[in-house]
Amino acid sequence: MRALTFHGTHDVRVDTVSDPEIINPRDAVIKVTSTAICGSDLHLYDGVIPGVMTGDVLGHEFMGEVVETGTDSTLKKGQRVVVPFTIACGGCFHCKVQQYSACDNSNPVEKQDLSATLYGHPMAGLFGYSHLTGGYSGGQAEYVRIPFSDVGPIVVPDHLDDDKVLFLSDILPTGWMAAENADIQPDDTVAVWGAGPVGLFAAQSALVMGAARVIVIDHYPHRLELARGLGADIINFRETDVREALMEMSGGIGVDAVIDAVGMESHGFAIDNMIDVVKQKVGIGADRASALKQALLAVRFGGKVSIPGVYGGMTDKFPIGALMEKGVSIGTGQTHVQKYLKTLLEKIEEGEIDTTFLISHHLPLEDAPTGYKNFKEKQNEWTKVVLRPGMETTT
């Protein structure tokens, strides 16, 4: 099959690789109809996530048609399914309490040691996201092997186009969980750092949950316009003093909830950020966290801090004093996708949530490297790339 594979920093290629097979009884194989490039794929592209190897098939936002099933799979050939990026067994303690992204059993035993050393406990398995999380072949491919196919994939009705449901795989539940982690109340003013896909969906979710005001912070004009289109207010951090603006816009109280949808590669001119950039470049790998640092200063005492943005390691000069003294609550973690699928599919069917506004480009799978390049370098215009295996190439 054809698949997008990793070859090094800023070097991804579409190669011919072996077709996936059913290996375990609960497996299924799907033929991918749509697959997206995620902002977190750019962390892989930029080489800042350890454990990515040459030849790894990337991609964790995908959907398709079931073409093969193992003896214990509950799926049927021909069904259209969206696949959660988090792999979950459904039988362990974490799955039973719906903390699916912390599944005990989805990361192969021999792959667990590195993340266990980093974090004290091993991570669960994820599709297409480094050997830290299993080294599973990802979704930017023609076919994907789906472990525990009786637990993860959700069958979607035929009348909903791929574009309407594809983001159930990751970024919509991630934005939703980010808002849920911020415990949105009707009188809340919520600030969201980052008008990327997750930030936009977090803003949209916070509004659906009834927040009084949502403010999105970024510097790309087009992305900020998308936020405004959802009903959020916007701040361009290149034009405006963010902290002062947030104090004023929340009536001098400070924002009730902050959502860092930026993560480890944040932009910004703060001196600590620039030092962190240098450290990342020379390979001592401090996570840049300028958005989070700003968010911790902006949140009111007793407020709520939600971190959907991806971090991997350590950061320096962290405002631990503000964190402690302000008595905030913090919500973090990879998304428990399986927990939210049913609710969010209903909201899509009822028209309460429409995520298609985000898609800027459809490309054939063969053009995936162009998609990566532009998603990284032309962030203003390339807001979301959906890849379609089998789509005619234009060139």
Place this chain on the structure above:
Amino acid sequence: MSHDTNDRSGGWIGPAIGIGAALGAAAFAYTNTQRKKRDWGDDAPGYTARRGFGEYSVVGRTVTIRKPKSELFAFWRDFTNLPDFMENLEKVAVKGGDRSVWTIKAPAGQSVDVETEIVSEKQEELIAWRSVEDSDIDTEGRVAFEDAPGERGTRVSLIVAYKPPAGDLGRAIAKLFLREPNVQARHDLKRFKMLMETGEIATSARTKDQTRKAKQQQKENA
């Protein structure tokens, strides 16, 4: 042998006159079920001590498995199941009379047979075994099953001790097993958990010939 740097073994273990005697008071006695105070006063399992166990390499690990202990005990008690999750075991043949022969993989496609006997068994709670006299590997192990709090299932604690024999074979076996015994024990127990909770052992392979097992076989055949 991977003794901790502040190894002060000696007096408190006593001469190694047999693993049971040597380790009984240290690594083996203090599992979760038996929270007696150790002689230095805390409640941690003996095998987490920052000291060594003389000539023996001791590893201990606990996992919590969401299954009733009766089911877990029954699976483990049938020793022929052990190679399903213990990577170093090629096969186990039960001889009867609580004795069985464990065929352990050795370097260069070879294998070593170790005859073991059950020395202690408590229905649904404990299985302890040891190698019989004159075995090439002097080893003893025990696995304990106890109810975990609430709905969490069963805590399974495995403790294994090895004393490698002298000579070339001993060195080869030591190299194979004792290099990272803790890693091996942890991996084996996690595979046991996966098998019990999900019915399968997770693999990220895309094709059948990329699985860990297939690769090991390819290596052996090469």
